[in-house]
Amino acid sequence: MARLLKCPRCGQCDHKENMIYDEQTKRHYHQLACYDNMLKDRESTRIENEQWDALYQYIIKLHDLVVLPKGNITRLKDLRAGYIMKNGKQVRQWRTGPDFSLMLDAYKLAENDIKWCIANKLDNSNDIKAINYCMSIMINKLNEANDRRKRRRVIEKQKQKVSLQDKEINININNKVNIINDEMDITGFL
Ligand SMILES: [Zn+2]
Numbered sequence: 001m002a003r004l005l006k007c008p009r010c011g012q013c014d015h016k017e018n019m020i021y022d023e024q025t026k027r028h029y030h031q032l033a034c035y036d037n038m039l040k041d042r043e044s045t046r047i048e049n050e051q052w053d054a055l056y057q058y059i060i061k062l063h064d065l066v067v068l069p070k071g072n073i074t075r076l077k078d079l080r081a082g083y084i085m086k087n088g089k090q091v092r093q094w095r096t097g098p099d100f101s102l103m104l105d106a107y108k109l110a111e112n113d114i115k116w117c118i119a120n121k122l123d124n125s126n127d128i129k130a131i132n133y134c135m136s137i138m139i140n141k142l143n144e145a146n147d148r149r150k151r152r153r154v155i156e157k158q159k160q161k162v163s164l165q166d167k168e169i170n171i172n173i174n175n176k177v178n179i180i181n182d183e184m185d186i187t188g189f190l
Contacts, residue, residue: 009034
């Protein structure tokens with residue numbers, strides 16, 4: 001009897017013929033659903049890591065650091081998971097929190113305020129407390145960053161619509177030109 005392989009996605013065993021080999025994990029997944037879902041997850045993890053990296057690089061540059069203290073990292077990751085600190089307590093604020101790229105957008109919106117605070121309120125400090133203080137300024141800009149993102153998406157959709165309409169108009173014009181050319185060709189023969 002042929003050996004059965006265990007799909008890492010659903011945990012069910014199956015024959016090799018029903019499965020797809022994944023080079024990266026060196027495991028066999030069920031064709032279609034399990035394999036596709038695994039690829040989707042892998043892609044969102046890749047995007048998440050990329051966005052985290054961009055945010056991290058931005059913050060260490062902003063605070064002139066080489067590495068970000070662990071406590072600050074934890075707070076950012078908690079925020080991503082939907083938790084915020086209220087009066088020293090962790091409170092669930094959202095089912096899923098803002099993504100790291102939205103936090104980066106919010107940081108950029110708050111950049112002038114933050115730089116002013118670092119110079120005038122925080123005595124140019126870049127310790128965990130000062131970074132936390134600035135993070136709170138960023139959090140206050142999350143709604144504005146989200147509104148801007150939504151508006152950007154509406155504009156992008158409108159642009160796509162317009163370019164689609166342009167294409168249709170161009171096709172219509174081309175068709176008319178072709179018809180005219182055809183007619184001219186015919187008269188040429190007459
Ligand atoms: Zn499976």
